[in-house]
Amino acid sequence: MSGLGQSRAVSLVGLTGHVVEVQAHLAASVPGFTLVGLPDAALSEARDRVRAAVSSSGLSWPQRKITVNLAPAALPKSGSGFDLAIAVAMLAGARLVDASRVRDVVHLGELGLDGRLHPVRGVLPAVAAAVAAGFPDVVVPAPDVPEAQLVPGARVTGAATLAELAARYGADLDPVAVPDDPVVRPVPPLREPGGDLADVLGQPEARAALEVAAAGGHHLLLVGAPGTGKTMLASRLPGILPDLDEAAAVEVTAVHSVAGTFDASRGLVRRPPFEDPHHTATPAAVVGGGSGVPRPGAASRAHRGVLFLDEAPEFGGRVLDTLRQPLEHGEIVVHRAGGTARFPARFQLVLAANPCPCGLAVGKGLDCTCTPLARRRYLARLSGPLLDRVDVQVEVHPVRAVDRGQVGESTAVVGRRVAQARAAAAERLRGTPWRLNAEVPGRWLRDRLGPGLLGDVDRALERGTLSLRGADRVVRLAWTLADLAGRPAPERGDVGRALALRVRGGHRA
Ligand SMILES: [Zn+2]
Structure with missing residues (x-):
C-alpha cells in the first residue's frame, strides 16, 4: 500500500519567505528514507532528527520506502526549520495523522532527537510570507508563539513536542514518557537605551553636531582624544531620533528575528536600534553571512537606527570597504551557493576616531x-568613499572645568526639535524620493538657496580648504540648521555654522 502526505513550510532567503510544499510518498518497497529538493547539509541532518523524533514520540516508524520532496526544487532551502513539516507530511502519508488537516498548514520548527520542538530564527518574516501567500494557519514551537502572533491575520498554534501535535492531529499514541516541557528560547540580552543627553556635560559643539546629524539624517565623524566622551555622545543619538513608523518597525523587527536578537515579549521594535561592533569584527559579523540561514550582520541590525564604529581607523580595511554597499544602496547582498540573500541596511553611520595614533593631535x-606621516595616514584609513558620505565632522574636546556643572538639554527636549525639523524637511521634499536632507543631492538644495548666501563657501573653495563635494555637504547642513531653527530657508548664519560643522581644525573637508 502506498500513501501520500503533504504539509507546508517556509524557506527564508534574506527577509523574503517562500511557501514550500513538503510532499511525502510512502511505497511498499525496501524500507528507506530519502529527502529530495535541493537540501543543503543541514537538511540532510533533518532526516536523522525526524527519524529519532518520531520514534521518541511513541509513533511507529513506517517500514516502507519513504521519499520526501520539498518543492519547488529550485528554491534555495537552508536551516533546520523544515524538520516539523517533514515529520508531519510523513505521518500524514503513513495515515498516522489525519492527512486532510495538515496539508495546507505551515509548520515551522526544528526537532530535537527527543521529539521536542526547538525554536527557529526568522519566525516573523516566515509567518508573514505564509499569510501573504494565503496560508494563515501556522504551527510554531511554543516559545515562538508570541513572535508569530505579531503577524496580522495569522492563526497561530504552538506545540512543545511532536507527540503533542500528532495527538492533536488524531494520532493514536502509545503511552510513553514524552517530555512535555518546552525548550526554552534564549532571550537576547536587553540593549539598554543609551542614557539621557542631559548626562553629557558641556560639549556644546559636539551636542549641536549630534542634533544636526539626527535632524538631517547625516552621517557623523567625531574626532577627539581618548576619554573625551565620544562613545557617550554616539550612544545618545538613537534617543533623539523619532519612533519608527509601522513599515519600518515591521522591517527592523524582521531583521532582528532572523538575527536571533529579537524578544517578542516586547512587541515590534519601535525605536531606532543601536549597533556598535568592535573594531576586531570580521566582515561577516558586520555585513552578515554564516552557514545555514544567513544571519544579518551589525550593519543590518542597525537598519533604521545607528551603526557606531568606535576607533573607526582600527577597523580592518575590508570591513570598512564592505560598508560602501549599504551606504550607497541601503541594503546588503549576501551571496550564497544556493542563491542571494538581501538584508536592508539603511543606517546612520557614526564614526569615532582619535586624531592620530597617540590621540593628542587635537587643536594645535x-x-x-606622532610623525606628520603617521598622523596623515591614520585618518586616511577612513578616507575616500566612506568619509565622502559623512556630512558632519567635529572635534570633541575634553570637558572644560567651567562646563562641568553645566547640565545640557535632555533627550526629550532635543528629540522634539529633531522631530519638528524632520517634519519640515519631509514637507519640503514632498513629491521627491527623499525624506531627509542627507539623502538629497547638493545641487537640488543649492538651486533652492537665496542669492548671495554662498560667499564664504566659494572663498573656502578658492582657498582649497573645501572640496566641491564638501561644498555640497555644507549646503545640506545649512538646510538642516534652518529646519532646526524653524526657518523656511537657510540664512547666511546657517551657512557659516554649516561650514564650521564640516571643517575640523584646519583639515581639508
Ligand atoms: Zn599623535
Missing part, C-alpha cells in the same frame, strides 16, 4: 608625538 596638536 602641541602634545602629539
Whole structure:
C-alpha cells in the first residue's frame, strides 16, 4: 500500500519567505528514507532528527520506502526549520495523522532527537510570507508563539513536542514518557537605551553636531582624544531620533528575528536600534553571512537606527570597504551557493576616531608625538568613499572645568526639535524620493538657496580648504540648521555654522 502526505513550510532567503510544499510518498518497497529538493547539509541532518523524533514520540516508524520532496526544487532551502513539516507530511502519508488537516498548514520548527520542538530564527518574516501567500494557519514551537502572533491575520498554534501535535492531529499514541516541557528560547540580552543627553556635560559643539546629524539624517565623524566622551555622545543619538513608523518597525523587527536578537515579549521594535561592533569584527559579523540561514550582520541590525564604529581607523580595511554597499544602496547582498540573500541596511553611520595614533593631535596638536606621516595616514584609513558620505565632522574636546556643572538639554527636549525639523524637511521634499536632507543631492538644495548666501563657501573653495563635494555637504547642513531653527530657508548664519560643522581644525573637508 502506498500513501501520500503533504504539509507546508517556509524557506527564508534574506527577509523574503517562500511557501514550500513538503510532499511525502510512502511505497511498499525496501524500507528507506530519502529527502529530495535541493537540501543543503543541514537538511540532510533533518532526516536523522525526524527519524529519532518520531520514534521518541511513541509513533511507529513506517517500514516502507519513504521519499520526501520539498518543492519547488529550485528554491534555495537552508536551516533546520523544515524538520516539523517533514515529520508531519510523513505521518500524514503513513495515515498516522489525519492527512486532510495538515496539508495546507505551515509548520515551522526544528526537532530535537527527543521529539521536542526547538525554536527557529526568522519566525516573523516566515509567518508573514505564509499569510501573504494565503496560508494563515501556522504551527510554531511554543516559545515562538508570541513572535508569530505579531503577524496580522495569522492563526497561530504552538506545540512543545511532536507527540503533542500528532495527538492533536488524531494520532493514536502509545503511552510513553514524552517530555512535555518546552525548550526554552534564549532571550537576547536587553540593549539598554543609551542614557539621557542631559548626562553629557558641556560639549556644546559636539551636542549641536549630534542634533544636526539626527535632524538631517547625516552621517557623523567625531574626532577627539581618548576619554573625551565620544562613545557617550554616539550612544545618545538613537534617543533623539523619532519612533519608527509601522513599515519600518515591521522591517527592523524582521531583521532582528532572523538575527536571533529579537524578544517578542516586547512587541515590534519601535525605536531606532543601536549597533556598535568592535573594531576586531570580521566582515561577516558586520555585513552578515554564516552557514545555514544567513544571519544579518551589525550593519543590518542597525537598519533604521545607528551603526557606531568606535576607533573607526582600527577597523580592518575590508570591513570598512564592505560598508560602501549599504551606504550607497541601503541594503546588503549576501551571496550564497544556493542563491542571494538581501538584508536592508539603511543606517546612520557614526564614526569615532582619535586624531592620530597617540590621540593628542587635537587643536594645535602641541602634545602629539606622532610623525606628520603617521598622523596623515591614520585618518586616511577612513578616507575616500566612506568619509565622502559623512556630512558632519567635529572635534570633541575634553570637558572644560567651567562646563562641568553645566547640565545640557535632555533627550526629550532635543528629540522634539529633531522631530519638528524632520517634519519640515519631509514637507519640503514632498513629491521627491527623499525624506531627509542627507539623502538629497547638493545641487537640488543649492538651486533652492537665496542669492548671495554662498560667499564664504566659494572663498573656502578658492582657498582649497573645501572640496566641491564638501561644498555640497555644507549646503545640506545649512538646510538642516534652518529646519532646526524653524526657518523656511537657510540664512547666511546657517551657512557659516554649516561650514564650521564640516571643517575640523584646519583639515581639508
Ligand atoms: Zn599623535
